[in-house]
Amino acid sequence: MVANIGFGTLLITLIVALYGIAAAIYGQKSQHERWVNSARQAMALMFPLLTVPVLSLLYLLVTHQYQVAYVSEVTSRSMPFYLKLTALWGGQSGSLVFWSWLLAAFATAITLRDWGRDREFLPWVIIVILVTLLFFLSLNVFFENPFSRYWQTSTGIVQAFARPEGAVPFVPRDGQGLNPLLRHPGMIFHPPLLYLGFVSFIIPYAFAVAALVTGRTDDRWIRLTRRWTLWAWLFLSLGLILGARWAYDVLGWGGYWGWDPVEISAFMPWLTGTAFLHSVMIQEKKDMFKRWNLVLIILTFDLVVFGTFLTRSGVLSSVHAFAQSAIGPLFFVFIALTFGISLGLLLSRWKDLESKNELHSLFSREALFLLNNLLFLGIFVTTLWGILFPLISEIVTGQKVTVGPPFYERATGPLFAGLLLLMGIAPLTAWTYSSLKKWGRAVWKPLVFSMLTFPALYIAGITGWQGVLGFWLVGFVFAVTAYEFWRGAAARIKAHGENVFTAFYSLVKKNRRRYGGYIVHMGVIFMALGVIGIEMRQVETQGTIPEGGSLSLKEYSITYKDLVSFDTHDGRNVTRAVVGVTRSGEELAEIYPRRDYFYDANQPMTIPGVKSTLAGDLYVILVDWREISEAGATFKIYYNPLVNWLWIGGWVFIVGILVAAWPENELDRVQKVSSPLIKRKR
Amino acid sequence: MKNHIHLGIWVFLVLLVLVMLYPSRGFAQEPTPPDDEVNAIAKQLYCPVCENTPLDACRTSACEQWRGLIREKLQQGWTEEEIKVYFVAEYGDRVLAEPPKRGFNWLVYLVPPLAFLAGAYALYRGFTKWRISRSPSRPDSREVPEDEVGIEKEYISRVEKELENR
Numbered sequence: 137m138v139a140n141i142g143f144g145t146l147l148i149t150l151i152v153a154l155y156g157i158a159a160a161i162y163g164q165k166s167q168h169e170r171w172v173n174s175a176r177q178a179m180a181l182m183f184p185l186l187t188v189p190v191l192s193l194l195y196l197l198v199t200h201q202y203q204v205a206y207v208s209e210v211t212s213r214s215m216p217f218y219l220k221l222t223a224l225w226g227g228q229s230g231s232l233v234f235w236s237w238l239l240a241a242f243a244t245a246i247t248l249r250d251w252g253r254d255r256e257f258l259p260w261v262i263i264v265i266l267v268t269l270l271f272f273l274s275l276n277v278f279f280e281n282p283f284s285r286y287w288q289t290s291t292g293i294v295q296a297f298a299r300p301e302g303a304v305p306f307v308p309r310d311g312q313g314l315n316p317l318l319r320h321p322g323m324i325f326h327p328p329l330l331y332l333g334f335v336s337f338i339i340p341y342a343f344a345v346a347a348l349v350t351g352r353t354d355d356r357w358i359r360l361t362r363r364w365t366l367w368a369w370l371f372l373s374l375g376l377i378l379g380a381r382w383a384y385d386v387l388g389w390g391g392y393w394g395w396d397p398v399e400i401s402a403f404m405p406w407l408t409g410t411a412f413l414h415s416v417m418i419q420e421k422k423d424m425f426k427r428w429n430l431v432l433i434i435l436t437f438d439l440v441v442f443g444t445f446l447t448r449s450g451v452l453s454s455v456h457a458f459a460q461s462a463i464g465p466l467f468f469v470f471i472a473l474t475f476g477i478s479l480g481l482l483l484s485r486w487k488d489l490e491s492k493n494e495l496h497s498l499f500s501r502e503a504l505f506l507l508n509n510l511l512f513l514g515i516f517v518t519t520l521w522g523i524l525f526p527l528i529s530e531i532v533t534g535q536k537v538t539v540g541p542p543f544y545e546r547a548t549g550p551l552f553a554g555l556l557l558l559m560g561i562a563p564l565t566a567w568t569y570s571s572l573k574k575w576g577r578a579v580w581k582p583l584v585f586s587m588l589t590f591p592a593l594y595i596a597g598i599t600g601w602q603g604v605l606g607f608w609l610v611g612f613v614f615a616v617t618a619y620e621f622w623r624g625a626a627a628r629i630k631a632h633g634e635n636v637f638t639a640f641y642s643l644v645k646k647n648r649r650r651y652g653g654y655i656v657h658m659g660v661i662f663m664a665l666g667v668i669g670i671e672m673r674q675v676e677t678q679g680t681i682p683e684g685g686s687l688s689l690k691e692y693s694i695t696y697k698d699l700v701s702f703d704t705h706d707g708r709n710v711t712r713a714v715v716g717v718t719r720s721g722e723e724l725a726e727i728y729p730r731r732d733y734f735y736d737a738n739q740p741m742t743i744p745g746v747k748s749t750l751a752g753d754l755y756v757i758l759v760d761w762r763e764i765s766e767a768g769a770t771f772k773i774y775y776n777p778l779v780n781w782l783w784i785g786g787w788v789f790i791v792g793i794l795v796a797a798w799p800e801n802e803l804d805r806v807q808k809v810s811s812p813l814i815k816r817k818r
Numbered sequence: 819m820k821n822h823i824h825l826g827i828w829v830f831l832v833l834l835v836l837v838m839l840y841p842s843r844g845f846a847q848e849p850t851p852p853d854d855e856v857n858a859i860a861k862q863l864y865c866p867v868c869e870n871t872p873l874d875a876c877r878t879s880a881c882e883q884w885r886g887l888i889r890e891k892l893q894q895g896w897t898e899e900e901i902k903v904y905f906v907a908e909y910g911d912r913v914l915a916e917p918p919k920r921g922f923n924w925l926v927y928l929v930p931p932l933a934f935l936a937g938a939y940a941l942y943r944g945f946t947k948w949r950i951s952r953s954p955s956r957p958d959s960r961e962v963p964e965d966e967v968g969i970e971k972e973y974i975s976r977v978e979k980e981l982e983n984r
Contacts, residue, residue, distance in 0.1 A: 387875075388875070388877070389871075389872070389874075389875030390875070394870060394871075395870075396870045397870065452869075495945055498945060503945070506941060507941075510934070510937050510938060510941055513937060514930070514933070514934040514937065517929075517930060517933045517934070517937075518930040521926065521929050521930055521933075522926070525917070525925070525926045526912075528925075529917070529922065529923070529926075532922060533921075533922050535910060535911060535912070536866075536910070536911075536912045537911050537912050537914075537917040537923065537926075538864045538870075538911075538912050538913070538914060538915060538916070538917070539916065539917065539926060540864065540870070540872070540915035540916060541872075541915065542915050542916050543915075543916050543926070543927075547930050547931075551934075676854075676857070677853075677854055678853035678854055678857055679853055679854075680853070740877060742877055770853070772853075772857075
């Protein structure tokens, strides 16, 4: 019954979406406003309508309706309640419904805005969003039905939504349970945020297409979607950071980022999206690079779909899996069509999109922004090539190859370093034209400050050129960013007599976009500190020690104290070691690395024991253990220097985006708009 | 001086590409306990089943057997290179963390830097074209707003632009 309601509403949503597209097209063609309004109402219905199948599926998941194949595949009786809820996005068909539901939320939200001055965009925004939604809904309705059920027929058990003739329902006694790797609190937030990031980039894309079709190619579409883009970026960034944290906590290999194609497929739209965020500033300030911004947003949209395609089609494991997957070729066609049509539209407006201004100097803020875009795109091309090459090799030579972390680290490392350097140079460079003299006057103080990193590195014993360069860059960009804050605050103190705190507060409040951006830069610096620390200075050792025995790494030593094994009420067998940590002989902590074995999924999971400080993490994994009589266990120890700065930086980064993206209250806006004008009239 | 700036930017770009081609750091050959020796080799290998998980971190029994095999070969006095060659002969190039640098595989290494250089060249060409077409008058250099007055000026121009767009 509930499954019928769920699927029925899914089908109705698909039909309403189809109607909305048709009504928008007709309304636009015939210039009948009421048809466009009708399409708008159809789009407004998307979220409430899709909430029904989502709630139906959640109900089925938490009430153990194992006749429904999806429920049986991703839940089991022993799983805790919250994991049964998160199982909504724990499998293919559920995550596609969830994707559509989030997009529907944005679709509905966008209909509610005041369209007064941008009426001409409306039908095209509706068409773009609803076509995308229609595509994802049709995947669920025709190929990946989350409400499909098991039936017992004379030939065996089959999976179908409608009862096959002569079949009786088949209800498994228990489900197979969620993939153990997904049974982690990080998994509650990571996929939804990533998906939110994905779907919210569709909004600026829809406006970009609307601008291209209507010929309103000024920066209106960018201004309208600036905040949406920032929120999209926030969600995607948060999704990536939480994903990294989850990998660090759950995957048990001492790292946070493995350059896995699934990770990369979420990282690619972030790269182009970040390039877009920077490059739109030039269009707003200087009315330049209009074409380039459109290229970037089209690319970001298609990378969002491409990312979903990569992870959902099976193409990453083999081209053969792609051929066997029902939805793989459809994704391919959708991406090719949207990319082709968008580029076609862009070319048709090519002349209208000519820049009004010209780039005057290579040494200007806008030129450096272009260089920033080149670096982001360089990283993007490298990562895209890295995940595509194994498939190309398989097609051309018949041989699969692995393109692993060493390739990505070597190829993208210098580009990331280049980006860091630009973060230090660009904020001090003027728009239009900078002279070396003036730039030098602005940069010398932070540059001198950054020189302090050299003795600090010498004392810390860091001598390799890559490490020295990396840490110096971090120091330099930190100094520049802090100096920018200080310059602004000092000016306020001088002009208004404010105290330091008020000066900082009102500085950020008055220009939240700029200073929010600097806070983001500060977050990136901290993150870079963590990345450089772990990538260049991580050390590890592994050894088997008897109970009471010790294993050392650097100045740390672990002592194997005890090992216990027990069953939990949620269907796990936990083997937990008790390990003492000392540093230079001084007792520091007791940690508990463990191995969880999930009975339902027949899979183990390694959870590290971590002693965490700002200087670094001692990360201990229980690799193996012998029977008690032999009394020995194998531990792997990693020392991950500075890794916590990665997470701290992540939060600072998020705060920065929030500062820049948070809606201004009306009073602030009025004050901002009126005060300079009033002063000017005097 | 502009020529110097151009030259500086080109040197920066070429250096970036050179650094991209610089070989990654090798593994330390310090005396280590046997597990560490096994892991140092296992880290560079990928089993065909557990995609994208290096052998030293993979917890499946198949990978455990592979690590056992590495240990065995080490005990027999095989070198790191010999062991890697053995695994490649048995299971193909995909066991290596990176495609071996030969034949078709060269593409994986050459495309990113070439694409980057092509992008840089396109940017440079675009820039010179812009400069040729621009008006002869030299733009006024404008400093980053250094004080509150500067910030206010920025607001005025932005507000005016906002109003124009309305």
